[in-house]
Amino acid sequence: MLIVMSHKATKEQLDAVVQAVERMGLRAAPIPGSERTAVGVLGNEGYIDDLTIRDLPGIQQIIHVSKPYKMVSRDFHPQSSVVNVAGVRIGAGCRPVVAAGPCAVEGEEQIIRTARAVKAAGADLLRGGAYKPRTGPHTFQGLGEAGLSLLAAAGRESGLPVVTEVMSPDHVGLVAAHADLLQVGARNMQNFDLLKELGRAAKPVLLKRGMSATIEEFLASAEYILAGGNPDVILCERGIRTFETATRNTLDLSIVPLIKEFSHLPIMVDPSHATGKRSLVPPMAKAALVAGAHGLLIEVHPEPEKALSDGPQSLTPQGFAALMADLGRLHAFLGV
Amino acid sequence: MLIVMSHKATKEQLDAVVQAVERMGLRAAPIPGSERTAVGVLGNEGYIDDLTIRDLPGIQQIIHVSKPYKMVSRDFHPQSSVVNVAGVRIGAGCRPVVAAGPCAVEGEEQIIRTARAVKAAGADLLRGGAYKPRTGPHTFQGLGEAGLSLLAAAGRESGLPVVTEVMSPDHVGLVAAHADLLQVGARNMQNFDLLKELGRAAKPVLLKRGMSATIEEFLASAEYILAGGNPDVILCERGIRTFETATRNTLDLSIVPLIKEFSHLPIMVDPSHATGKRSLVPPMAKAALVAGAHGLLIEVHPEPEKALSDGPQSLTPQGFAALMADLGRLHAFLGV
Amino acid sequence: MLIVMSHKATKEQLDAVVQAVERMGLRAAPIPGSERTAVGVLGNEGYIDDLTIRDLPGIQQIIHVSKPYKMVSRDFHPQSSVVNVAGVRIGAGCRPVVAAGPCAVEGEEQIIRTARAVKAAGADLLRGGAYKPRTGPHTFQGLGEAGLSLLAAAGRESGLPVVTEVMSPDHVGLVAAHADLLQVGARNMQNFDLLKELGRAAKPVLLKRGMSATIEEFLASAEYILAGGNPDVILCERGIRTFETATRNTLDLSIVPLIKEFSHLPIMVDPSHATGKRSLVPPMAKAALVAGAHGLLIEVHPEPEKALSDGPQSLTPQGFAALMADLGRLHAFLGV
Amino acid sequence: MLIVMSHKATKEQLDAVVQAVERMGLRAAPIPGSERTAVGVLGNEGYIDDLTIRDLPGIQQIIHVSKPYKMVSRDFHPQSSVVNVAGVRIGAGCRPVVAAGPCAVEGEEQIIRTARAVKAAGADLLRGGAYKPRTGPHTFQGLGEAGLSLLAAAGRESGLPVVTEVMSPDHVGLVAAHADLLQVGARNMQNFDLLKELGRAAKPVLLKRGMSATIEEFLASAEYILAGGNPDVILCERGIRTFETATRNTLDLSIVPLIKEFSHLPIMVDPSHATGKRSLVPPMAKAALVAGAHGLLIEVHPEPEKALSDGPQSLTPQGFAALMADLGRLHAFLGV
Secondary structure (H helix, E strand, O other): OEEEEOOOOOHHHHHHHHHHHHHOOOEEEEEEOOOOEEEEEEOOOOOOOOOOOOOOOOEEEEEOOOOOOOOOEOOOOOOOOEEEEOOEEEEOOOOOEEEEEOOEOOOHHHHHHHHHHHHHHOOOEEEOEOOOOOOOOOOOOOOOHHHHHHHHHHHHHHOOOEEEEOOOHHHHHHHHHHOOEEEEOHHHOOOHHHHHHHHOOOOOEEEEOOOOOOHHHHHHHHHHHHHOOOOOEEEEEOOEOOOOOOOOOEOEOOHHHHHHHHEOOOEEEOHHHHHOOHHHHHHHHHHHHHHOOOEEEEEEOOOHHHOOOOHHHOEOHHHHHHHHHHHHHHHHHHOO | OEEEEOOOOOHHHHHHHHHHHHHOOOEEEEEEOOOOEEEEEEOOOOOOOOOOOOOOOOEEEEEOOOOOOOOOEOOOOOOOOEEEEOOEEEEOOOOOEEEEEOOEOOOHHHHHHHHHHHHHHOOOEEEOEOOOOOOOOOOOOOOOHHHHHHHHHHHHHHOOOEEEEOOOHHHHHHHHHHOOEEEEOHHHOOOHHHHHHHHOOOOOEEEEOOOOOOHHHHHHHHHHHHHOOOOOEEEEEOOEOOOOOOOOOEOOOOHHHHHHHHEOOOEEEOHHHHHOOHHHHHHHHHHHHHHOOOEEEEEEOOOHHHOOOOHHHOEOHHHHHHHHHHHHHHHHHHOO | OEEEEOOOOOHHHHHHHHHHHHHOOOEEEEEEOOOOEEEEEEOOOOOOOOOOOOOOOOEEEEEOOOOOOOOOEOOOOOOOOEEEEOOEEEEOOOOOEEEEEOOEOOOHHHHHHHHHHHHHHOOOEEEOEOOOOOOOOOOOOOOOHHHHHHHHHHHHHHOOOEEEEOOOHHHHHHHHHHOOEEEEOHHHOOOHHHHHHHHOOOOOEEEEOOOOOOHHHHHHHHHHHHHOOOOOEEEEEOOEOOOOOOOOOEOOOOHHHHHHHHEOOOEEEOHHHHHOOHHHHHHHHHHHHHHOOOEEEEEEOOOHHHOOOOHHHOEOHHHHHHHHHHHHHHHHHHOO | OEEEEOOOOOHHHHHHHHHHHHHOOOEEEEEEOOOOEEEEEEOOOOOOOOOOOOOOOOEEEEEOOOOOOOOOEOOOOOOOOEEEEOOEEEEOOOOOEEEEEOOEOOOHHHHHHHHHHHHHHOOOEEEOEOOOOOOOOOOOOOOOHHHHHHHHHHHHHHOOOEEEEOOOHHHHHHHHHHOOEEEEOHHHOOOHHHHHHHHOOOOOEEEEOOOOOOHHHHHHHHHHHHHOOOOOEEEEEOOEOOOOOOOOOEOEOOHHHHHHHHEOOOEEEOHHHHHOOHHHHHHHHHHHHHHOOOEEEEEEOOOHHHOOOOHHHOEOHHHHHHHHHHHHHHHHHHOO
């Protein structure tokens, strides 16, 4: 931690800061500069809670050099983690995986048809929402528990492990009973009660990045789950909110190699939600693979024009099969 | 709704769109232009779910003229709403209110001291967090239920109704038993299960704007609560996330008069979280009042330099008293 | 400057960094921590160009404590500056000023009518664009030199000094011959050749904040003009670009008190461009005044519905007169 | 164009709007809805300037269906354009090109060494800045005309066409005399006087996207150059400004396939400025290629740790050669 004193800070103010640091059991190293003095803080283990210091008079700025996460950091866990989802291994050294399926489970026939189609095309996981976060209350909210059963049945039928979203702490048990991978949506990335409950779950978690979450906040949210006792977290970039409205969100692919520097956790990419536009999904899926993603989430619907949500960004089964063929060739070329 | 056809759309594609609209029981009015044809959709009641249309070939864009909310809209409820919080009236025509107190309840003495100080300075409500949303798991998470009791006791002792945050649907009952106004934090603005539960609560709700929520999404979140049966919602602007890092968030004061055009609900402003900087709180509090805010949330701590959270943006009791005197004069001048 | 070494940096890498700092004639103070070592850099005068250091192996991050500006900083020029625009004084201790007029000079009658109207209502300066920055080439681009003459004539006729935009270094002389205050538009805030030329101009400059400029970049742009020899710069907040589309831009009023902490330069606010919506201009103008702005820019057009640009955000002369009366009362109350 | 009337608009207001549309020589088609009436505007050629309409009473919103650009649009020029830069062809159907070199020309030896190295590694163009846009005035501003000569000489020596930035309209002639491709930097994307001057230039233009420019504004800026008479424009994505600070900018790769849908112009990607971090350049360069970019701009410096600007994002010659080998294999696989 570095404490930058104001240009006008007095000697007494500086001394008070030094003493406050020492009262915390740390050492303070004043660094006089031409314009202002800074105070280096030494001797800490990890992130310092600056509560007793930050408001002392004469301080201009406090700069944290340590991060608000530790267990997810590669500094403290150099070896890349691999997460096992009902037999499908996701992470460094593994073949990139594809989770595919509709935005929402809409009925038995729809989810079974989709499951068979994506399985035939080579998908590794079946995705589908039973609980749907929707902007307004007057649109389709998902089938709930009935949707979970239909999804699980379609997974069994097709032989694919299933991933679905859980929106509330009191649904974690129920969703974990049906699903193999528990998804936290972008709007809930900082629903800390949900994250804590998932820290106690016995199933792996797919944590989507919040719409305006920094990479630091994203990793700090993952830290909640690991700190709760669940080491099996997969991160997922799904686009951030920016001023640009030509795409639904702005896909931030640079985060893929950057997450791999900062953390040992696997990282997947969801080009469907990121772009919101069917024609952009294949090029961005391939770009994500080349950028190093450990897997992809792709929305597929047997009849996108009839989808109850996210139709415009869903691939048809034919489109998905073509993309999978492309991805297979690309992966063979990359030789991960 | 307006459906804009692509430059290259064929006559057949246009006909298919017209037929799809008519199958929904609506009328379609093609508007040929020099470059492309648009199709006006007529006869709808409120927002149209475009699911069976939006993905038809030849469509370039669908523009929704109706909004994803109705009950919160001034169009359908022209008279301004006033929310009664344990006798304190908030909204158009009422004296602007001030809710003051610490970010977090830290102990009995701290909250009692603060309650007395803010009451003496003229505050209308006591605020204080018992459940704290924190970026990382390794920092102070609030006192929980014990904090609720301390807050309620301080409210009774000082004669101030209390407002505190509820983070999880299964805590709504508990928090409602202690608090007079239930706060939804920015990170939970789209925690839809929480919003639905609050729609069934018997206490009014203070809904904070999400960090990257548009005004349309903000109002759609309020719609969840009204649609659930609870008409008593107060909106609160608390700064949005932008590229600027000199302030904690960017306070979007323009939303105050704009919300008053779009909605009948009261709107408050939280300059403490918005700016994150003590010296900016008084000028922004006064600016918010002049912009038309129905109330303010101000963080006050007896010893900000020892606060377990948000110290740098908390006023001292002395600073708060000075601000209240200024606000009182300003309000008398404005003569609301 | 603080150099943060990586967790894995070796002793040799640390030594190389220390030596590189010393080769610059500065002192290096290593600060060992539990996780990593940081190196404080001492002895510099102002901002350090880190070119010979920043890329050495083992460095994780370089944190600049000094700012990329000095002459505009209040640290080095504690007394607030007042800028004199043809007799109108703008800055701390002066009555807040109002510059009013149309977005664009459209013709003699329009600008004369507007000049008389805003003068009668109490405006201090006449604004009007002769050179207009427009998104696309197929819309009205301003009257150019003819517009300058019309504006200057209207200023003389009404007795108001005039402010107008200059878009190109080679127009600075021409614009300065007609105008009393030279405006740099948001799109040109980092047109450095223009800023340098304005540093040589004999007229004061109104520098608008760029659409996505941080406060630090904003002040660094002002520094170009002061460093060029022209001390007379007035800053102007006009809204920043964010994800919100309900307003044209997001007015960042917190910058007003913040600029006054960081810099000695005066700061004005343009609520017309910031909001893009006529009904929001009066409340935001008043809020800006209360937040401490030294002046306002207000768009006024005799017939906004016929304006060649920015009609929806222009006040009518009647609306402007009403606002000026309100502002006058507010200013009398504030007693600046 | 669609004019959406307010919920409360009167019959008289609607009639006035219809008449105003007809006075423009267009047809108005009222579309009554359950909540409000909209008016479709028919008969226009291209973008409608709504100046005489938009401010009439009773209008809630005007929606432009046409775009502020035409010549750059694929709608009106379906065939992809190929730009010839001194014999190097850039665009659809051509081998993707790589422009490489230092951020700034710093001296003869530096630029010659770099030119030889990037040529040997397979680069197609040599890049290097002679005029440098820098945030503050106290850092290296480029060698100016001397830098142009050195760059041109290095280009001749190595056999590579050169690309360099032009910052001011009055430098266009000079820069065009030395360079084969004239770069407009992000900060000047809306420097319209510069764009107009480039419309008259005899050399092709590389137009970088502004830091907060929408794709629509980006294309409208290109339209200025085409409208001025110069058809040879190459677009370049270089990252946008968002809330994320872990990378210098946020690389928006989705724009690559999207630009190809909207426009016939070639699109390149600059992963160096976008990420600001050397380790991210190779993965993002490859991802850009897979996303369909027609070329790349890569910063290379013989000694990045001594670079006068942008060292942390510059590749070494060795790093660049390795990347070129990877890109070559990837391109051979993709078989463009």
